[in-house]
């Protein structure tokens with residue numbers, strides 16, 4: 138599919154992609170260097186106290202490989218700042234060829250450097266390239282350099298998580314009312330959609346220009362806060378999605394996941410609501426990534442770890458944590474922890490019974506481990522989703538079985554729309570290209586990149602003329618739905 142406009146790239150110095158190459162990527166890259174460097178430092182200390190020669194040698198090898206990773210990433214940072222060419226990827230993991238072929242095309246076009254390549258391609262390439270540095274080792278293949286930052290952020294979400302857990306507990310008391318009254322279900326559905334939408338504000342790759350305090354404010358789940366934020370929803374298809382879901386009975390819903398931690402928690406709560414309190418949905422499939430991706434995206438081990446951590450809330454959220462949330466808790470907090478534990482128990486049962494599932498086994502290793510991870514491989518390609526049918530026909534065939542496919546977050550939105558310079562009032566289904574109508578599709582996205590569609594012309598023009606960077610500051614959002622074509 139050929140879009141009628143070009144994609145965003147950093148040649149436009151006013152765009153967010155220029156800002157990303159100049160500021161955001163170097164910060165993210167430096168954080169990986171620090172992380173690996175730290176691990177190596179502790180390994181050195183550990184090996185000094187060891188007697189066992191074999192163990193010492195093994196740790197020595199890990200330190201050596203860690204230093205090699207640091208050297209490669211430092212070189213990458215140097216070359217990026219000097220607008221050097223992107224290098225080919227050499228490893229056996231999925232899609233090396235896909236990235237390299239595209240890179241050759243860009244080279245012919247003289248757009249194969251960090252400041253000239255299309256932003257969507259270059260950013261996906263960056264995470265795939267970083268992965269290749271870890272794959273080249275023997276002892277760091279399973280290492281996720283973002284795991285600790287994901288955990289830290291998750292622990293900082295305690296207040297909102299407990300609040301939501303108690304809300305879900307209270308919901309149980311209204312079960313009969315909900316069963317009897319579809320309008321109550323609809324009102325609740327809208328609250329769930331918005332909670333799940335704003336859950337997307339918790340994205341670690343955005344922490345480079347938002348404070349943790351900013352993000353905590355966006356996580357606030359009280360009704361009034363939600364109402365105050367609703368004026369920032371620039372396209373709102375909630376009613377259409379509800380009408381669509383209400384007509385289903387026992388359907389499957391898919392989440393193409395975005396970030397781990399708080400956002401994943403809100404996805405699970407939304408899924409739980411659909412399955413437990415409506416007759417419309419009986420299965421939910423969660424699609425994770427297979428390699429460390431855009432800092433905070435969900436990997437299969439994150440999914441498992443999130444459930445384990447939630448199940449033991451008091452330990453998770455009061456263990457020494459670098460965030461201000463680690464204060465002693467009162468009785469109401471204790472009750473909320475109990476509510477959280479029983480909620481997670483229900484989720485665990487849903488997993489055991491196949492009501493909640495992943496398309497790949499939960500123990501799929503990073504990189505996918507060959508056939509094991511095949512059904513999740515597509516999500517770490519650099520492709521716009523309008524070519525999904527051509528590139529992974531099996532995946533489209535599978536998603537056609539779904540009653541609703543929910544794409545979470547900003548990157549999924551960029552891929553849905555091809556990260557193209559569409560006028561903001563382009564209809565959403567037009568920007569989806571040939572994917573429109575393939576299956577019922579809902580995108581829940583807080584705006585963190587320049588591309589936006591489906592916004593009324595006068596609203597977009599007014600916002601573009603104002604000072605506030607509404608396209609990228611994470612405070613505005615879009616709820617976009619397209620049904621399957623008949």
Ligand code: F6P
Nearest residue numbers: 340342343546547548549585586
């Ligand atoms: O850096 C590019 C980008 O897509 C941003 O626009 C956004 O901050 C981040 O990566 C990913 O956001 P999300 O986790 O919502 O996909």
Ligand code: MG
Nearest residue numbers: 395396431434
């Ligand atoms: Mg993300």
